[in-house]
Amino acid sequence: MIQHLIDGVLTGAIISLGAIGLTMVMHILRFANFAYAELLAIGAYAALVFDALFAALVPALAVKFAPLTLTGTLALATLVAMGVAGLSALVLDRLVFRRIRDRAGPLSMVFASFGVALIIRNLIVLAFGLHPQLYSPDIAFAVVLSFDPLVLIKPDQVFVLVAALALMLGFHLVLTRTTFGFALRAVAENPSLAQVNGVNLSAMIAAVWLIGGALAAAAGVFYALTNQLNPMIGHVFLLPVFAATIVGGIGSVYGAVAGGFIVGIASGLSLMVLPSGYTPAMPFLIILAVLLIRPQGLFGEAES
Amino acid sequence: MLGLISYLAFFATMAGILAIVVLGLNLHWGYTGLFNGGVVAFFGMGAYGAMILGGRPEEGLLGGFGLPFPLAFAGGVLLAAALAWLVGILTLRLRHDYLAIATFGVAVALESVARNAEWLTGGARGRRGFPRPFEGWTDDPLLWGLMFLGLVALVLALVWWGLERLVNSPYGRALRAIREDETAARALGKNPARLRLQAFVIGSAIMGAGGALYVAWTAFISPQDLAPVLTFQVWAMLIVGGAGNNRGALLGAGLIWAAWTASGFALSRFAPTDWQLYAGSIQYILIGAVIVGMLLWRPQGLLPERISTRLSTPQPRPNSGG
Numbered sequence: 001m002i003q004h005l006i007d008g009v010l011t012g013a014i015i016s017l018g019a020i021g022l023t024m025v026m027h028i029l030r031f032a033n034f035a036y037a038e039l040l041a042i043g044a045y046a047a048l049v050f051d052a053l054f055a056a057l058v059p060a061l062a063v064k065f066a067p068l069t070l071t072g073t074l075a076l077a078t079l080v081a082m083g084v085a086g087l088s089a090l091v092l093d094r095l096v097f098r099r100i101r102d103r104a105g106p107l108s109m110v111f112a113s114f115g116v117a118l119i120i121r122n123l124i125v126l127a128f129g130l131h132p133q134l135y136s137p138d139i140a141f142a143v144v145l146s147f148d149p150l151v152l153i154k155p156d157q158v159f160v161l162v163a164a165l166a167l168m169l170g171f172h173l174v175l176t177r178t179t180f181g182f183a184l185r186a187v188a189e190n191p192s193l194a195q196v197n198g199v200n201l202s203a204m205i206a207a208v209w210l211i212g213g214a215l216a217a218a219a220g221v222f223y224a225l226t227n228q229l230n231p232m233i234g235h236v237f238l239l240p241v242f243a244a245t246i247v248g249g250i251g252s253v254y255g256a257v258a259g260g261f262i263v264g265i266a267s268g269l270s271l272m273v274l275p276s277g278y279t280p281a282m283p284f285l286i287i288l289a290v291l292l293i294r295p296q297g298l299f300g301e302a303e304s
Numbered sequence: 305m306l307g308l309i310s311y312l313a314f315f316a317t318m319a320g321i322l323a324i325v326v327l328g329l330n331l332h333w334g335y336t337g338l339f340n341g342g343v344v345a346f347f348g349m350g351a352y353g354a355m356i357l358g359g360r361p362e363e364g365l366l367g368g369f370g371l372p373f374p375l376a377f378a379g380g381v382l383l384a385a386a387l388a389w390l391v392g393i394l395t396l397r398l399r400h401d402y403l404a405i406a407t408f409g410v411a412v413a414l415e416s417v418a419r420n421a422e423w424l425t426g427g428a429r430g431r432r433g434f435p436r437p438f439e440g441w442t443d444d445p446l447l448w449g450l451m452f453l454g455l456v457a458l459v460l461a462l463v464w465w466g467l468e469r470l471v472n473s474p475y476g477r478a479l480r481a482i483r484e485d486e487t488a489a490r491a492l493g494k495n496p497a498r499l500r501l502q503a504f505v506i507g508s509a510i511m512g513a514g515g516a517l518y519v520a521w522t523a524f525i526s527p528q529d530l531a532p533v534l535t536f537q538v539w540a541m542l543i544v545g546g547a548g549n550n551r552g553a554l555l556g557a558g559l560i561w562a563a564w565t566a567s568g569f570a571l572s573r574f575a576p577t578d579w580q581l582y583a584g585s586i587q588y589i590l591i592g593a594v595i596v597g598m599l600l601w602r603p604q605g606l607l608p609e610r611i612s613t614r615l616s617t618p619q620p621r622p623n624s625g626g
Contacts, residue, residue: 026401030401031401032401032404032405034341034404034408096596096600099600100599100600100603103603104599104603105337106400106401107333107337107339107400107401107404108599108603110339110341110401110404111339111539111543111595111599112595112596112599112600114341114536114539114592114595115536115591115592115593115594115595115596115599116592116596117592118536118588118589118591118592118595119588119589119592119593119596121588122585122586122588122589122592123589125582125585126582126585126586126589130581130582238408239408239409239412242405242408242409243409246402246405250399275420277416277419277420278416278417278420279416280412280413280415280416281412281413281416281417283409284406284409284410284412284413285413287405287406287409288394288406288409291394291395291398291402291406292394295397295398295402
């Protein structure tokens with residue numbers, strides 16, 4: 001029970017990070033972006049590439065922060081990967097989504113986002129292969145917190161949880177303490193009204209893609225660090241991040257964070273009653289439950 | 305020569321089954337503007353439903369009741385419709401993309417049930433053994449294949465005829481009105497939520513019919529058949545052919561299925577051996593590129609929707625292209 005809860009909280013933190021950008025994009029651009037979860041995969045693999053690159057350039061940095069398996073180069077590579085994924089999100093918008101947005105309805109963008117997701121996922125397969133990979137060949141030993149009931153936790157998991165919470169706190173401070181944050185919230189709440197008041201909408205949309213991509217990349221690296229890298233990361237996280245945005249209410253950043261933890265913990269706890277093969281279906285059941293009880297989500301406003 | 309005919313019959317049967325599914329999607333997307341992200345779920349529901357009702361009993365598995373084919377077929381169609389009703393009633397009142405997410409979710413959920421509920425679906429092994437229609441009539445596999453192709457063509461023609469009547473009726477105009485301007489349709493006394501739900505259920509039932517035919521043809525179904533790629537293929541068929549035009553849907557089904565089999569053949573024949581593992585990925589990239597490319601450069605498809613502006617004269621009925 002406690003073990004499932006801990007694992008659920010950790011998965012929840014990763015889903016939350018992934019859902020923050022998605023909920024903003026879904027609210028401002030009014031389309032469900034099925035290519036969004038591929039940003040997690042882009043981030044995770046970009047970190048793999050830059051980790052190797054930095055380790056070759058500056059071997060002194062490739063030292064582990066014991067007891068973590070995280071190295072100095074991976075930490076740096078993660079920051080670069082966040083930039084890479086943010087820029088990828090921006091480029092995809094310019095190349096595909098904005099051009100369709102100008103001409104057709106939001107649902108055409110949903111179609112296109114599926115196509116984009118297929119292309120990205122399989123380009124990753126071609127570039128890196130289908131087999132799972134790890135950032136570090138060293139085995140991360142778990143620490144036994146208690147024997148009865150058996151509770152195991154890896155130092156990396158603690159780090160990931162702390163880092164994810166720190167990123168969310170940082171974004172919260174940006175949203176509540178800076179002019180940029182106010183503008184972002186204004187756009188998220190009412191794009192046309194914000195524009196009337198002098199907020200540059202297209203700059204804000206670009207910022208949302210950059211921030212969302214960066215947070216998604218961090219989520220991807222954190223998942224890969226505590227589990228493994230494989231090209232299906234995007235596919236695996238697609239439904240959970242959507243479930244998080246729906247649970248929290250589309251457009252609500254805090255809702256997405258809460259929703260991520262709810263989905264993660266519920267999926268973790270479901271392992272006590274259901275075989276693990278059913279885990280991929282859990283987010284769908286959560287979505288159905290939310291639509292039945294409170295369709296606008298926890299923090300969302302009811303639509304007329 | 306016989307080999308060629310036999311292959312063409314095989315190709316046409318699969319293309320025909322897919323064309324039925326594409327026609328179902330055309331009612332969703334083309335005529336009503338509903339986004340179905342889980343085409344494969346309704347196809348799969350029809351397939352597994354028909355298999356469980358009409359298949360041969362297997363040890364340790366529930367079902368395999370061996371019902372006559374028409375009953376098993378109808379059962380699969382009804383199960384697909386029931387699933388659509390459940391998803392639709394929860395989502396169709398809400399933002400448009402909720403349906404997209406929920407239908408995508410139902411496909412993921414159904415695949416995990418198919419993989420794990422071994423007592424019902426046979427798990428990853430799948431279920432096999434289906435008393436196929438016309439099986440007792442002939443021993444010649446080619447003749448049987450042609451007979452089955454005739455059955456598929458018959459169902460396709462019926463679906464085509466029914467849909468053409470539906471979309472050219474006042475009901476079809478009401479669906480398009482909702483797609484174009486929901487508020488205006490509401491002002492004219494139409495109930496958008498109910499009409500959408502009906503169109504969604506009918507379209508999904510048609511997809512289920514495709515699944516039931518598929519299982520009667522192969523006498524085998526496994527979670528492999530529920531892979532998301534089917535959804536993308538069917539979309540590509542509709543987008544390439546032209547949403548909102550049933551002839552476009554048929555054309556797209558033929559073209560994309562031909563392109564898919566041809567690219568698969570070319571990759572298996574000409575790609576280096578160590579690339580064979582990745583042939584599937586290359587095909588996925590191609591299908592993704594087709595979807596994105598069409599949306600960017602020819603969103604109306606090869607045969608665009610034609611809306612008659614003359615309301616006083618009856619609409620010309622296209623001949624059945626079965």
